[in-house]
Amino acid sequence: MKNKMNKIKGLALALFAMLISLTSCEGEWIDSELNIDPDAPSDVPMNLLLPGIQQSMGYNLMGNNSVRTNNIWMQIFDGVSRQSFTEARYQLTPADVNNLWINTYTEMMMNTTILVQKSRMEGSESPHYTGIGQVMQATTLGITTDLFGDVPFSDAFEGSRGNLTPVYDEQQKVYDTIFTLLDNAVPNLNSSENTFAVSGDVIYGGNLAKWEKAANSIKARHYLQLSNVLGNEAYTKALAAAQDGFESNADDYLVPFEDSNRNPIFQFMEQRGDIRMGATLVDLLVSNDDPRLEFYVEANGDGEFVGSEIGSQNESASAPGPAIAGTDQAVKLMTYSELKFIEAEAHFRLGQTTEAQAAYEAAVAASLLRVTGEDQSDWIASNLPGMTLESILTQKYIDGVGTNQPYADWRRTGLPSLELAPGAVTSSIPTRFPYAQNELDYNRANVPTVTITDKVWWDQ
Template sequence: MKTQQFFAVLGLAGLLLAAPACSDDVLDDIDTNPNRPETASLRLLLPQVETDAAFGISGTELAWYSSVFVEHTTGVHAQFEQIDKRAPGAFVSNVTNNNWSNIYATNLKDVDTIIRQGSIGSEAGSWRYVGIAKILKAYVLGIATDLFGRVPNTNALQGASNLKPTFDTQESVYASMQTLLDEAILDLDKPSAATPGNTDFFFNGDPAQWKKVAYSLKARYANRLSKRDAAGSATRALAAAAQGFTAPTEGWIFTRFTTASIGENPWYQERNDRSHLAVSTTIYDLFTTLNDPRGGLLVDTIPGGTRVAAPNGTALTDQGSVLYSRASPQLVNATAPLPLMTYAELKFIEAEANLRLGNRTAAYTAYQAAVAAALAQQLVPPAAATAYLAQVSVSPGAAGLTLSNIITQKYLSFFVYQPIEAYNDYRRTGIPALHNPEGAPPRRFPYPQNELDNNRLNVPATSPGSGVWWDDGTED
């Protein structure tokens, strides 16, 4: 045994003595598995973060909770029924763990990798990728801060070098989002060493379309600050909107869902796998009161052929979809497109901003264009759309146009895929009237338990009943 140990040590010594004869490059190659690269290329990262922004961040729990809160839908089973009925302990810190992790540990981390790698890293000069990534970062940060309030930003995404980031004020996060969008517009104009092509799931790398997305988002985020700076926010929103989407055929819409089980529209997956959400009486009654053709097109029937909406706060459990209507298969199906921002939304923003500034004629023109675009997007036939728009309750004229007209129609246009924006508008304007007898919805989402466990000293002390900065003016 000792002899064997000796030769083993001798052999090891020989290897150590011989090691200097090997070049560093050879040793690096020996230690590298070519089938497991340490860094992903921009072409691999971009489709991943785009899909995640549409599916995981805009299309799942954050949207479903918002949908119940703003009464697009009613929770009729499991956690969504409990949240709808304001059950104690239903909407607490553990419900947002996965969403927070997806935002920070997955999406924003990969987005920052694209920005760094495409600007100064291994694929430097890939400005088309960098510009798109900055737009995506602004969008995802926007969802995070709109729902949670103060969030990590300047000290976030630093890995092991800073595991306990501080939380930036929402005011500063909003300024950062606008800066990212400004930088993205400039980056998209630069000559690019590489272009995304078909790895860009939205526009095949077309910089002109991405710039319109950036300007449209700038208008959205400017208008969001209506309670903080009424005139200034309107002026900035209109300046940005002028360079945003220019036709109903334009918009930022994810259209790459498939019929494969892992590639389906997330709302379709929710309906098939969980069926926790039914159409709310609040929105269905609005459709009915306004003689809105969308009530018959976007709301499905129950067995027996009737449409029955679910009352928020008092609905019976109905996972089997036999008591209450769901969104129709025309609207929610495996390959249905999922909008992140539309031309209709941009025109509603223009209408609201002009109305705030007293520009009634411009406001009414934008409002009518917004409603018409929303109807077309939501599958309403042209003749039915024309009849709908002819009603005084829908088209009151420039002198009669109110903020309630604009936000109500915008609320209807967001059904079913943009409830986060409907929730943001409700907190900002109080429109439409909600009817849950258990009380008003939360005004923010709770910080996740994982963050409280690991970074408690930096997590703001808040309650779901307190507004975010653009809502109530405080930075709690």
């Protein structure tokens, strides 16, 4: 009887399996889309990839995971509690940069690689998307290598079936890649053979002329960054690139934020609030009656603009103001004022005093206008410090608040002069970020052995 029952059960199971097989073949048993995750599509069109990459650039490259840290080191901010206080004493671990590294390589560089690949596929050819992608890739790669040094690029982005342990390109090679990307972007942006018009561009709204200016301006930034390597050649090349760069504040390379997608420093202050404005910057603004003071610095509880001395944990000092941490404040990938400061320094270094003075004044005027919204010609006539290399770099430092450029320029030039923080855990201010813990866990054989006080290649 038992054997008979087992045979009946076996026959029933076989018939059930056959039924499933037949109905699944006819598509009537299981919905073919049942296991598709609508929040993780297998394919995303270019016009939806583009704004996601741009918002990630604004949030990660210019936000909490990068700018907050190096602006603390540059004494623009001061960390007054928790993680920010430890960073004010130069404690930055591989785990601390994991989010920055992962988001840079997935949300920005990998997605930009996909964007460019899609723009070259038969039937969807769009050199304009290609050019925009190349400018964004160069921008991201430039900031990343300036923070970390050698980074993976030429051996990366092969997907899950490719190389998961890419080698690190030496920074000199990375810089060559940046310039190649920008050189290739310009003809693509000017191409007349375009299948799809650009849409989804939250930075320039598809204005290709502005993207071309951005390409040349970023090129000028990175040529200047090589001044300790190339000498006068760097200044000459920076000036040549700048000729086709930004022409006014209207060309600024900005990522917008709004109430539903708030500025990253605003979000940080709302959620944690453990930074205050640094005394080095605040005292500089106060001493010169700088009109940018009330925009960069929020008055404290006593209605005063007070900076926190680095490492002092002064939680009653002023918080970041609306030009840094406003709810809908755009973040600066690069600006016209930065480009004019590049011209001012390059002309000054080449002994071209008249051109340097004109660029210096134009840079400060553009910065004041962008931050305050008003022409500040009277202040410039009465208060602008006389032009020296130090005044050019100091004014550029003020202009670059909330960006990575003060940190890049300080390493390259030593200006402005900054003192070591009390209680520092290193013998000098860090000159690079550590590599991410994920890289140490999964790609250790390729990760360069460095400390955060080792200099990157161009910092000679």
